[in-house]
Amino acid sequence: MQPDLAGLRGQLEKIVGVDGVGADPAVTTRLAVGGLVPGLCVRPGTQEEVSQVLATCAAANAAVIPRGGGTAMGLGNRPSRADVIVQLDRLDRIVEFDAANLCVTVEAGVKLAGLQKMLAEKKEILPLDPPADSRVTAGGLVATNASGPSRLLYGTARDWVLGMRVALPDGERIHCGGKVIKNVSGYDMNKLFIGSLGTLGIVTEVTFKLLPAPATRAGVVGLFPELSQATAAVATILESVLLPEALDLLDPEAVALLAPRLGLEAPAGAYGLAVALAGSAATVERQARDFSALFRDRGGRTFPLPDGKTVLAWDTIRNVFGLLPVPPATRVLCKISVPIGRTGALLASAGALGRRHGMHATVMAHAGSGVVWACYLLGPKAPPDEVLGDALEGLRREAEAAEGSLILQDAPASLKARMDVWGKPGEGFGVMRRLKAEFDPRGLCNPGRFLGGL
Amino acid sequence: MVPKPFVDELRQIVGKANVLDSAVNLQLYQYDAYLEERRPDAVVFVSSTDEVAGVVRVCNKYDVPFVPRGGGTNLSGGTIPFKGGVVIEMIRMNRILEVDRANLRARVQPGLFNLELGTALAPLGYQYLPDPASQKAATLGGNVAENSGGPHCFKYGVTTNHVLGLTVVLPDGEVAKIGGKAADTPGYDLTGTFVGSEGTLGICTEVVVRIVRLAEGVKTMLAIYDSIEEGSETVSAIVAAGMIPATLEMMDQLVIKAVEESIHCGLPLDCATVLIIEVDGLMDDLEAQTQAIVDLCKAHGAREVRVAKEDAERALLWAGRRGAFGAVARITPSYLVCDGTVPRTALPKVLRRVAEVSKKYNLLIPNVFHAGDGNLHPLILFDWRDADQKARVMKAGMEILQLCVEMGGTISGEHGVGLEKIDAMSLVFTEADIRSQVRVKQAFDPKNLANPGKMFPLPEEVRRAA
Numbered sequence: 001m002q003p004d005l006a007g008l009r010g011q012l013e014k015i016v017g018v019d020g021v022g023a024d025p026a027v028t029t030r031l032a033v034g035g036l037v038p039g040l041c042v043r044p045g046t047q048e049e050v051s052q053v054l055a056t057c058a059a060a061n062a063a064v065i066p067r068g069g070g071t072a073m074g075l076g077n078r079p080s081r082a083d084v085i086v087q088l089d090r091l092d093r094i095v096e097f098d099a100a101n102l103c104v105t106v107e108a109g110v111k112l113a114g115l116q117k118m119l120a121e122k123k124e125i126l127p128l129d130p131p132a133d134s135r136v137t138a139g140g141l142v143a144t145n146a147s148g149p150s151r152l153l154y155g156t157a158r159d160w161v162l163g164m165r166v167a168l169p170d171g172e173r174i175h176c177g178g179k180v181i182k183n184v185s186g187y188d189m190n191k192l193f194i195g196s197l198g199t200l201g202i203v204t205e206v207t208f209k210l211l212p213a214p215a216t217r218a219g220v221v222g223l224f225p226e227l228s229q230a231t232a233a234v235a236t237i238l239e240s241v242l243l244p245e246a247l248d249l250l251d252p253e254a255v256a257l258l259a260p261r262l263g264l265e266a267p268a269g270a271y272g273l274a275v276a277l278a279g280s281a282a283t284v285e286r287q288a289r290d291f292s293a294l295f296r297d298r299g300g301r302t303f304p305l306p307d308g309k310t311v312l313a314w315d316t317i318r319n320v321f322g323l324l325p326v327p328p329a330t331r332v333l334c335k336i337s338v339p340i341g342r343t344g345a346l347l348a349s350a351g352a353l354g355r356r357h358g359m360h361a362t363v364m365a366h367a368g369s370g371v372v373w374a375c376y377l378l379g380p381k382a383p384p385d386e387v388l389g390d391a392l393e394g395l396r397r398e399a400e401a402a403e404g405s406l407i408l409q410d411a412p413a414s415l416k417a418r419m420d421v422w423g424k425p426g427e428g429f430g431v432m433r434r435l436k437a438e439f440d441p442r443g444l445c446n447p448g449r450f451l452g453g454l
Numbered sequence: 455m456v457p458k459p460f461v462d463e464l465r466q467i468v469g470k471a472n473v474l475d476s477a478v479n480l481q482l483y484q485y486d487a488y489l490e491e492r493r494p495d496a497v498v499f500v501s502s503t504d505e506v507a508g509v510v511r512v513c514n515k516y517d518v519p520f521v522p523r524g525g526g527t528n529l530s531g532g533t534i535p536f537k538g539g540v541v542i543e544m545i546r547m548n549r550i551l552e553v554d555r556a557n558l559r560a561r562v563q564p565g566l567f568n569l570e571l572g573t574a575l576a577p578l579g580y581q582y583l584p585d586p587a588s589q590k591a592a593t594l595g596g597n598v599a600e601n602s603g604g605p606h607c608f609k610y611g612v613t614t615n616h617v618l619g620l621t622v623v624l625p626d627g628e629v630a631k632i633g634g635k636a637a638d639t640p641g642y643d644l645t646g647t648f649v650g651s652e653g654t655l656g657i658c659t660e661v662v663v664r665i666v667r668l669a670e671g672v673k674t675m676l677a678i679y680d681s682i683e684e685g686s687e688t689v690s691a692i693v694a695a696g697m698i699p700a701t702l703e704m705m706d707q708l709v710i711k712a713v714e715e716s717i718h719c720g721l722p723l724d725c726a727t728v729l730i731i732e733v734d735g736l737m738d739d740l741e742a743q744t745q746a747i748v749d750l751c752k753a754h755g756a757r758e759v760r761v762a763k764e765d766a767e768r769a770l771l772w773a774g775r776r777g778a779f780g781a782v783a784r785i786t787p788s789y790l791v792c793d794g795t796v797p798r799t800a801l802p803k804v805l806r807r808v809a810e811v812s813k814k815y816n817l818l819i820p821n822v823f824h825a826g827d828g829n830l831h832p833l834i835l836f837d838w839r840d841a842d843q844k845a846r847v848m849k850a851g852m853e854i855l856q857l858c859v860e861m862g863g864t865i866s867g868e869h870g871v872g873l874e875k876i877d878a879m880s881l882v883f884t885e886a887d888i889r890s891q892v893r894v895k896q897a898f899d900p901k902n903l904a905n906p907g908k909m910f911p912l913p914e915e916v917r918r919a920a
Binding site: 098100101102103123145147155156158159168172173174175176178179180181182183184185186187188189190191192194195196200211212213215235238239240241242243279280282283285286287335337338339340341342369370371402403404405407422423425426427428429430431432434435437438439450451452454 | 554555556557558559600601603607608611612614615622624628629630631632634635636637638639640641642643644645646647649650651667668669670690693694696697698735736738739742743795796797798799824827828829862863864865866867868869870871875879882883884886887888889890891893894895896897898900909910
């Protein structure tokens, strides 16, 4: 049954006001997901309104797609339907900042960078650092399980979310977890919603655990003529007692992009290892010394990141693909996850794939976490979609053979039409399907975008 | 009662000797570390994933409930076969399958004791961080089922933060590998959903855990106070100073006395409370951190702070803390372990209120708790032979949980809901919240055979109420 969008529009206007609903093609076209232009866009102003919007859409049999900062709208397969975009930017309130208990509760639309700024005033941090944090929202971060370099020391959203409120597909509002750091009351529902890409409901509020801000920060970059030297250094670091905050492996293209901005004298073809250090002055100084010595022993040269500019430098490093001078529509961004020890091998394969097919490839890896990011530019010499798709499937097979995965974080619709963004569902998919059926029996929340069409 | 062909089929899978169904044997499996009892209809010893899957398939065929059991240390009745059926004893699946240093992972079977993994990793220079106080007798499968905590959780997180993958036998007998050595498996986080599900979503038969290097240095302190208030205020002061110690443990006078009498670890008998504080990490600032903490303790009224000089001294302090629950049994034959959690800063207040509950019900309530996490364990002492006392204990326990919730906390920090706290769930969750949890249960276990009658009212009741 096709939803009656004109009727729905009137109902939604009653909830959020006339200004809160957009139907102008000029607006909705810009909000297209996977090429699918939504009929309506709605901007609820409160969590209660989100729930009313969902209930109303459900009653009208309209499919909804939540949207936060818009940084991950390229993630996922083409949705099977896109009737209403639920835009969460007006949910931008800090609900509670309990500095003494190291936790903060925010609405889904709160932007991460702004939140960090507020926390910094009380010398606290939320140790999650995905790229584009000036646009990433709390809700989007959680729904997409976004992460960055410092996941090495701190982990990911699943390690920092204490509680959340969710509007379920039928509009029912629930809360999960709480604000205490140990909590086994009932199922750990937070985990179910983290990374579920809005397919089980819309996260409207998140409570995060926080950390005291480190007293000192510093960073060093090692440059190595050969990849094998860099990966040997990684192995030595991971076997050591050292506790870097981040350990990013950079291929020569990434090094070339970053060198002028970080003040590195990088010979062509050099691989980089960027290390972030955080803690007391004593431990940071000692680690900077140890890393320099360790890089030297492995045949590398060390460059300290400029004093006082470490945070800025890391902002540049984790946003390295943003330095590429092309619009997102002409690139393919892959995220490969493998067991830690295989990181270097997959980084090499991802780079080789680009060279083999005449594409400019930039590859970086969170080397202590087994996460490789490869960005391919689709220039004039790029292969046709079927060739590229086959090549990426080959890379995916290599990741899967190592018990890992490859997903297309962002890619043109034509490539997604040939290649599943997530790969084939693995064991336990039956349970995932039943979870989807329990929470969203009519398949109205982000339909078709997630793994296996969930 | 279960039908005879059912038991015969179980015997075909695991062998005749590995199915127990005599009254005497069954009696041994009708209790855990909580206060209720219920006899199973059969106990099955399993030694492989295939056997577990086979047993579960037979249970599914005959609609017989099943409950996995590891060390039986559960404090909320999680291991008690409330609806009868089969207890699946996992204790023989106790091997370390792989220590994979290159990938910083270990693969273990669920019947392995938590401490045994630590003991195996330590000589290699590695550790598995979650360390429930019961680690000598608690299995990793049980840790997974309960999302166990322990003294080191304040800094390092709980079980779920260290479990990356599982092999599970689902309630219909299907075997699935979920998560794994690599991070961020596409799809829903089934591993994270399964951890802490108290055996109600299936049985894990293999666990992939994160291992990390042993810290370069550790310093352990014992701060001694004449007032419990000052002790608990120190905890918040340390955190406010920007430090995250590995542990911040607290014991009150009654616990100290019991511990000292049974373990002789040199605790002063005339103080009101002690804090066991441990910092770990790189050596370079440990001395400075230790000194800063010693100063803070003294500024907040500690009459003495001892810094353990050698490993033996440190081990003795920990033996005292880990032995606390056991030692308290010297005072009365039984006790109910409460397991509430509050925001850390509410500790002084909640401790005052617990003392009031103790007076009101005329029950001794010593306290031992993970102060850093705000997770308190008031132990309500009583004699199980006295029915009136037991009734008062249950009321006092519920009142303490209510206090925790009032202060922004929750009803269980690490011991689980099990049988004990089904009624308390409504203190923290709305009906809609609970219904959403039941949806998870339905997705994994539509026939409600996996540890039924735990955590929330039965699904059909929740549905009916909706």
